[in-house]
Amino acid sequence: MTLDDLFATIEARKGADPDSSWTAKLLANGPEKCAEKFGEEAVEAIIEAVRDDKPALTSEAADVLYHLLVMLAARDVALSDVMAELTRRQGTSGLTEKAARTR
Numbered sequence: 001m002t003l004d005d006l007f008a009t010i011e012a013r014k015g016a017d018p019d020s021s022w023t024a025k026l027l028a029n030g031p032e033k034c035a036e037k038f039g040e041e042a043v044e045a046i047i048e049a050v051r052d053d054k055p056a057l058t059s060e061a062a063d064v065l066y067h068l069l070v071m072l073a074a075r076d077v078a079l080s081d082v083m084a085e086l087t088r089r090q091g092t093s094g095l096t097e098k099a100a101r102t103r
């Protein structure tokens with residue numbers, strides 16, 4: 001399973017029957033609801049990271065990645081564009097990038 005595979009599955013759920021798919025149900029609720037759900041899952045992951053519960057953090061991190069992809073799909077942002085942005089940043093230290101910011 002790759003993130004590309006998962007994103008393709010999520011994209012394929014657009015317009016599917018919300019009673020037959022959790023993803024279709026999320027998408028049918030709109031981008032704002034998808035964003036809210038992503039936020040909830042992120043907070044749950046933060047809690048497990050602070051508690052240092054590694055199995056729980058692993059599970060919550062999977063929820064975060066899934067709900068991130070649903071949020072992107074809801075706003076028609078391609079995962080490939082996000083990956084291209086990460087590629088663009090490759091080779092530039094985060095410290096260098098931060099120092100070069102104008103604000």
Ligand SMILES: N=c1c2ncn([C@@H]3O[C@H](COP(=O)(O)OP(=O)(O)OP(=O)(O)O)[C@@H](O)[C@H]3O)c2ncn1[C@@H]1O[C@H](COP(=O)(O)O)[C@@H](O)[C@H]1O
Pocket residue numbers: 006009013020021022023024062063066
């Ligand atoms: N990776 C996931 C995935 N991760 C989490 N979830 C669902 O996300 C939901 C998160 O639920 P919560 O824990 O927040 O529980 P909840 O029922 O929402 O709780 P409340 O917040 O509503 O109280 C659960 O229903 C999980 O099943 C996922 N649902 C689907 N996928 C993937 O998406 C594919 C397509 O799924 P369907 O769209 O359902 O066919 C699946 O084959 C999986 O690969």
